[in-house]
Amino acid sequence: MNILPHSFYNRPTLTVARELIGARLVRMDRGKKLVGLITETEAYISENDLACHCKAGRTPRTFPMYGEAGHAYVYFTYGNHWMLNVVTEEVDFPAAVLIRAIQPIEGVELMSERRNGRDTFGPGKLTQAMGITKSQNTVDLTESTHGLWIEAGVQVPNSRVTKGPRVGLNKTPEPWLSKPWRFLVKGWKIV
């Protein structure tokens, strides 16, 4: 076990988003261990980024993004789905990385069961597979005491990572709509 420390996250968000590709997302849930390799991320950076929730400033929803790097920002959207983000950069600088997809490595059966046999490549899908909800909002992902943390994993070379525009932004204006702040593993599988 090699948990990524606060110093990993207190860096430029794009660096963190890129380096989280291949990291191990670990969930300890009622005695069961679930592990997935992170295969897709997106960066959301500052109040100037009109795709970022914090464009609205510090609100009851967005306050975790203003906190310490390495904590979780979990929010609910579209009436059904929980989204898992990791806070980055300095305190009071609102930014985070959205974890969009994982490749299940351990606890595959339980994750598959929770997904009714369907895949985990999607931000709402991986939280469902791992049982992540509001109760994980703001937890420190650099400790193993909250049942959710991130460990160093597989080094994925640039040749296997695609960089492109973020998805699902709908009415976000340029230039934010086209910023290549999404990272994903080619072919969706790391190992």
Added chain:
DNA sequence: AGCACGATGCTCT
């Protein structure tokens, strides 16, 4: 294999 749409409820204006 790809697109359109409805579900569903919280957040901010």
Added chain:
DNA sequence: GAGCATCGTGCTT
């Protein structure tokens, strides 16, 4: 009250 960092179904090619 509108919009949403989505998902699954069902219909079309």
